[in-house]
Amino acid sequence: MARTEPGTRSVCPVAYALDVFGDQWSLLIVRDLLLSRRRAFQELVNAPEGIATNVLADRLERLTDLGVVVAAVDPDDGRRRSYFLTDKGLALFPVLFELIRWSGAHHAGSPATPAVIGRIRRSAPALIKQHRIERDAACLDQAD
Amino acid sequence: MARTEPGTRSVCPVAYALDVFGDQWSLLIVRDLLLSRRRAFQELVNAPEGIATNVLADRLERLTDLGVVVAAVDPDDGRRRSYFLTDKGLALFPVLFELIRWSGAHHAGSPATPAVIGRIRRSAPALIKQHRIERDAACLDQAD
Numbered sequence: 001m002a003r004t005e006p007g008t009r010s011v012c013p014v015a016y017a018l019d020v021f022g023d024q025w026s027l028l029i030v031r032d033l034l035l036s037r038r039r040a041f042q043e044l045v046n047a048p049e050g051i052a053t054n055v056l057a058d059r060l061e062r063l064t065d066l067g068v069v070v071a072a073v074d075p076d077d078g079r080r081r082s083y084f085l086t087d088k089g090l091a092l093f094p095v096l097f098e099l100i101r102w103s104g105a106h107h108a109g110s111p112a113t114p115a116v117i118g119r120i121r122r123s124a125p126a127l128i129k130q131h132r133i134e135r136d137a138a139c140l141d142q143a144d
Numbered sequence: 145m146a147r148t149e150p151g152t153r154s155v156c157p158v159a160y161a162l163d164v165f166g167d168q169w170s171l172l173i174v175r176d177l178l179l180s181r182r183r184a185f186q187e188l189v190n191a192p193e194g195i196a197t198n199v200l201a202d203r204l205e206r207l208t209d210l211g212v213v214v215a216a217v218d219p220d221d222g223r224r225r226s227y228f229l230t231d232k233g234l235a236l237f238p239v240l241f242e243l244i245r246w247s248g249a250h251h252a253g254s255p256a257t258p259a260v261i262g263r264i265r266r267s268a269p270a271l272i273k274q275h276r277i278e279r280d281a282a283c284l285d286q287a288d
Contacts (some may be wrong), residue, residue, distance in 0.1 A: 009192075009193040009194075010192040010193050011253075011254070011255050012172075012175070012192065012193070012255075013243065013244040013246075013247030013248055013251065013254050013255065013256035014171060014172060014175045014240060014243050014244060014247070015172060015193055016247040016251045016254065017243040017244075017246055017247045018167075018168045018169075018171055018172065018243075019168070022166070022167060022168040022169075022171070023166060023167065023168070024162045024163070024166040024167070025162075025166075027158060027162055027166070028156075028158060028159060028162065031156070031158045048153075048154040048156065049153040049154050049156070049159055050153075067250075088250045091246055091249060091250060092246060094242040094245070094246070095239065095242040095243055095246055096158060097242075098238040098239040098241075098242050099157065099158050099161040099162075099239055100157045100158060100161075101238070102157075102161055102235055102236060102238070102239055103157030103158070103160040103161045104157055105235060106211075106232045106235060107157065107160045109155075110155070110157050110160065111155050111156075111157065112157035
């Protein structure tokens with residue numbers, strides 16, 4: 001897939017969204033950054049699905065190019081990066097949430113019980129607010 | 145990807161959903177079946193994104209195996225099939241809708257304007273109801 005702005009398949013908004021994250025990993029990275037509060041490359045590698053490092057690096061670069069993810073370089077160690085969601089990335093929360101609801105309703109034995117889904121829904125505004133604060137602080141450090 | 149029940153990557157509901165339709169085509173097929181009322185293989189091939197026939201056949205088979213799509217054989221012509229969404233497939237509408245909203249908000253020049261999004265939201269219940277009626281009639285024909 002080209003690393004350019006997608007949307008060449010058609011003008012359809014579904015096609016655009018799938019050009020951005022229509023693969024098995026991108027939305028898991030969004031989940032990890034937002035819901036699991038993983039920030040560093042190594043933390044993302046350690047997620048339970050076992051993403052390969054080259055796939056993770058590729059997806060992070062692609063999501064960064066597309067304005068969904070932003071990387072902040074640690075001011076004390078230029079080799080360390082923290083990854084955050086941009087506002088465009090945070091706006092994917094409703095997509096993530098509907099995926100979780102769908103799996104909860106249609107995958108036998110899913111841990112996404114109504115109680116869990118309710119907890120995710122209630123915690124989302126604070127989680128998004130906190131993500132923004134941490135992101136803006138990290139990106140401000142970087143600008144210094 | 146194996147054609148078995150997915151969910152082996154982890155118990156996470158996001159991972160399950162992406163195991164089912166985490167690719168560039170499956171949700172476009174759901175869109176075509178539900179929003180564009182395409183039913184026949186050739187109608188799905190003619191969608192603007194230009195899906196390859198082998199990819200379409202593979203995805204339809206996979207989505208059928210996973211209980212998202214059901215195929216009804218034309219009682220007058222056994223070679224002709226119509227494809228419909230099962231209730232599990234119709235329940236993907238909120239995912240599709242949030243993808244459309246996200247693209248509308250974050251893809252410059254997207255045709256998913258607030259007016260279009262409002263129209264999709266308002267028409268959804270009738271569209272889903274009609275889909276169910278046509279599907280159940282087609283599957284009943286097949287059972288005769």
